[in-house]
Amino acid sequence: MAARTFSLILLPTLQCNADCDYCFEDKTDDRLSLARLEILIDKVLDHLVVKAIGALTIHWQGGEVMTLPPAWFDAAHRLIGTAAANRGVVVTHGLQTNMIGYGPRWNEVIREMFDNQVGTSVDYPNLYRHRHGKDAADYDRILTENIGQARAAGIEVRAIAVPNAQTLAIGAERFYDHVVGTLGIRSFQVNTPFPGGSPNAAKRDLSLDSAALTRFFVDLAEVWLARGDRDGVRVGPFDELLSVFLDAPSILPCIWTDDCANHILCIDARGNVAQCDCWVASYPDYWFGNLFDADSLDSLLAENPVRERFHQRPMALVARDCIDCDYLALCHGGCPVRTFSVHGTLFEKDPHCELYRSLFGHMAAAAARLARDAQRR
Numbered sequence: 001m002a003a004r005t006f007s008l009i010l011l012p013t014l015q016c017n018a019d020c021d022y023c024f025e026d027k028t029d030d031r032l033s034l035a036r037l038e039i040l041i042d043k044v045l046d047h048l049v050v051k052a053i054g055a056l057t058i059h060w061q062g063g064e065v066m067t068l069p070p071a072w073f074d075a076a077h078r079l080i081g082t083a084a085a086n087r088g089v090v091v092t093h094g095l096q097t098n099m100i101g102y103g104p105r106w107n108e109v110i111r112e113m114f115d116n117q118v119g120t121s122v123d124y125p126n127l128y129r130h131r132h133g134k135d136a137a138d139y140d141r142i143l144t145e146n147i148g149q150a151r152a153a154g155i156e157v158r159a160i161a162v163p164n165a166q167t168l169a170i171g172a173e174r175f176y177d178h179v180v181g182t183l184g185i186r187s188f189q190v191n192t193p194f195p196g197g198s199p200n201a202a203k204r205d206l207s208l209d210s211a212a213l214t215r216f217f218v219d220l221a222e223v224w225l226a227r228g229d230r231d232g233v234r235v236g237p238f239d240e241l242l243s244v245f246l247d248a249p250s251i252l253p254c255i256w257t258d259d260c261a262n263h264i265l266c267i268d269a270r271g272n273v274a275q276c277d278c279w280v281a282s283y284p285d286y287w288f289g290n291l292f293d294a295d296s297l298d299s300l301l302a303e304n305p306v307r308e309r310f311h312q313r314p315m316a317l318v319a320r321d322c323i324d325c326d327y328l329a330l331c332h333g334g335c336p337v338r339t340f341s342v343h344g345t346l347f348e349k350d351p352h353c354e355l356y357r358s359l360f361g362h363m364a365a366a367a368a369r370l371a372r373d374a375q376r377r
């Protein structure tokens with residue numbers, strides 16, 4: 001069987017123990033039962049067999065995954081392992097959690113199912129993340145304690161960070177010091193913000209000044225190049241971009257894949273299928289269908305008119321907005337949901353285009369510098 005890998009973003013619960021101001025999710029009480037998970041996973045694996053795809057990574061997200069008990073994940077792990085072995089598909093699991101509900105009772109399942117790693121979200125300074133009726137300081141206190149507790153148990157904690165206006169104000173150096181120095185996180189990725197879902201004041205604040213956001217990304221790349229690369233700290237997307245420009249193996253974030261609809265799919269606790277979590281949570285008009293109503297995932301996806309629009313996007317942009325770009329083969333027009341949340345259409349280039357171009361140029365220059373230095377030695 002071919003070694004191609006497919007990514008499934010699976011939202012087994014739409015409940016959350018937090019109430020972040022910028023959340024794009026329509027949180028409900030829906031949870032996936034193990035019986036429904038078995039049906040869902042059989043259909044996903046059967047689809048991969050038809051497509052001759054031999055490996056699946058399941059990214060478990062919510063809502064908040066830790067509103068389900070560890071025993072549920074233990075049972076899910078065994079159930080999926082049996083179904084995958086029966087079809088000769090290799091399945092790996094990743095966990096993305098806000099860590100507010102983390103405690104030692106999670107350690108065994110994190111070790112057995114998630115290779116002793118968790119991914120969480122870190123905002124610094126935290127303006128928008130909080131529990132219902134509580135403030136950001138309460139959230140930060142619990143998150144910091146739980147990250148420390150998980151790390152003390154030997155778990156590798158990774159993070160996704162989205163800069164806000166105050167992040168840009170404090171600058172890249174202080175941000176890096178907080179994530180790496182204070183929290184002890186040695187692998188994190190910085191994502192560009194986007195106002196997904198229905199508008200509110202917090203999301204309007206996210207429309208960050210492009211020049212300031214670009215400066216922050218470039219400064220953070222420089223901080224990482226000066227300190228992190230040497231200390232074995234990984235900071236995405238800079239590490240992977242550097243690999244691209246050094247002609248080394250790399251795995252770029254989905255925003256720069258040729259066509260994310262070929263590699264990624266999201267299914268929520270009700271069986272709704274869409275491109276990724278923001279689409280399934282916020283834009284019902286862009287659902288591909290419901291897996292529990294369909295005979296198979298194959299029939300649901302075959303000539304699916306919504307999914308077809310995602311496939312058409314890269315070529316449409318190549319023919320128009322991105323044709324003269326030096327980085328077209330790297331970026332492919334950027335991310336559909338970032339585009340849609342700003343422009344209301346798929347058929348525009350990513351609103352962070354200028355940031356990407358600056359960053360690509362910067363990392364290309366850094367790679368050339370490193371290659372020159374290596375030659376001189």
Ligand code: SF4
Pocket residue numbers: 016017018019020022023024025062063064098129
């Ligand atoms: S933790 Fe995630 S799902 Fe929960 S409220 Fe915050 S952004 Fe939304």
Ligand code: SF4
Pocket residue numbers: 254255256260261264275276277334335336337338
């Ligand atoms: S829409 Fe954007 S975030 Fe979602 S899978 Fe595609 S590239 Fe990734």
Ligand code: SF4
Pocket residue numbers: 321322325326327328331332333334349350353354356357
């Ligand atoms: S950097 Fe901008 S112009 Fe270039 S491919 Fe990406 S979105 Fe298109």
